[in-house]
Amino acid sequence: MTALPEITEKKRRQLNKAFPSVPYMEEVAKKRVPHFVFEYLKNGIGDGMAAKRNRELLKNVQLLPHFLSEHDHPNLKTTLFGKEYDAPFGVSPVGMASLIWPGAENYLSRAAHKHNIPFTLSMAASLTLEDCKKLAPDNAWFQMFAPDEDIIVDDLIERCKREEYDVLVLTVDSPFPSHRAHDIHNGFSVPPNFGIKNLIQMLKRPRWCRQIVKEGIPQFANIKPYLDAAKEDNDNKPYVRESTQFMADKVGLHITAERFARIREGWPGKLLVKGVQSPSDAKTYYELGADGIIVSNHGGRNFDAAVATVTLLPLIRQALGNDVPILVDSGVRSGLDVARMLALGANFVFMGRPFIYGVAAMGEIGGDHVMNILKTELQCALGVIGSPSIQELPNYLFKHNK
Secondary structure (H helix, E strand, O other): OOOOOOOOHHHHHHHHHHOOOHHHHHHHHHHHOOHHHHHHHHOOOOOOHHHHHHHHHHHOOOEOOOOOOOOOOOEOOEEEOOEEEOOOEEEOOOOOHHHHOOOHHHHHHHHHHHHOOOEEEOOOOOOOHHHHHHHOOOOEEEEEEOOOOHHHHHHHHHHHHHOOOOEEEEEOOOOOOOOOHHHHHOOOOOOOOOOHHHHHHHHOOHHHHHHHHHHOOOOOHHHHHHHHHHHHHOOOOOOOOOHHHHHHHHOOOOOOHHHHHHHHHHOOOEEEEEEEOOHHHHHHHHHOOOOEEEEOOHHHOOOOOOOOHHHHHHHHHHHHOOOOOEEEOOOOOOHHHHHHHHHOOOOEEEEOHHHHHHHHHHHHHHHHHHHHHHHHHHHHHHHHHOOOEHHHHHHHEOOOOO
């Protein structure tokens, strides 16, 4: 396992000045990534209302300080599924992260290992689940969109077993291909329809181009064995299925009780259901054997009429009770946002875009810097309100009188 480069105190001060929070990283990332790629990362779907609701409603969550508190050294550690993590947040799966910044999954998995937080590898990653486990042996989780062929599902599960993954994240909020107009307009259709405009945008980002040359053309590394098999099966046909078309063909079914039960039977580790957006679904998946629920609307990327996770989280907590692990993502951009979600009832918080902004702005050291900033912001939030630990945060939630 290759360690992240050491950062001197002088370099750390420079980073803190240049990138004191995620919005500063986003601004620089926009200048380093081709326009059509950046739009894929930043935008939601449709008019972007779901993504906007995630942010606006989360920013409105208020916490009530207790200045008589004697707790001057808040504890960020938390235990989840029997493992103690150094902070209550982790890296969400981001499909095609290494297209946004080549090598992103490699950098972020190593940073997560250094900071002892979870890194969730997307099935649509350029890093294989086998290599990810080498980079983050105690911190790697694997996210799966259950393909429509049981043989592929079974093989992915067997690969995770061989690598001794502890947590499998089953995403259920993508039962139908999304129609993101801005991506289609930019050539992110299935199959891709890139043209001279995309080429010009890439050439305007020389550092990104050099990184592509260094890391190689991004590909769906985890589905490559199945894509290769599909090509062999279609040798006598007039076309060869490309990887994006393969993903579109194979992924996109509702995870019914029957399909979920089959996956649950085959997977002996912790099984989380990601993308749950209703209390009734959360309760049903838990009763069917899920070990926890990830409340998520895919960052507002799949359905523009989706309810904000900040609204859903308390409802799902009420439906499941206090003993069920509930995790959340979508709209989180800061350590204060992490505190807000924990105060609303989450046990753990995930985010995707902030970490990608970090590596796009700073390269290999970006993930490490984002994690440091988030921990600093979270410690500040707990310190100001007087909370001794993240577990106590629900006691500091300001509830408006209605």
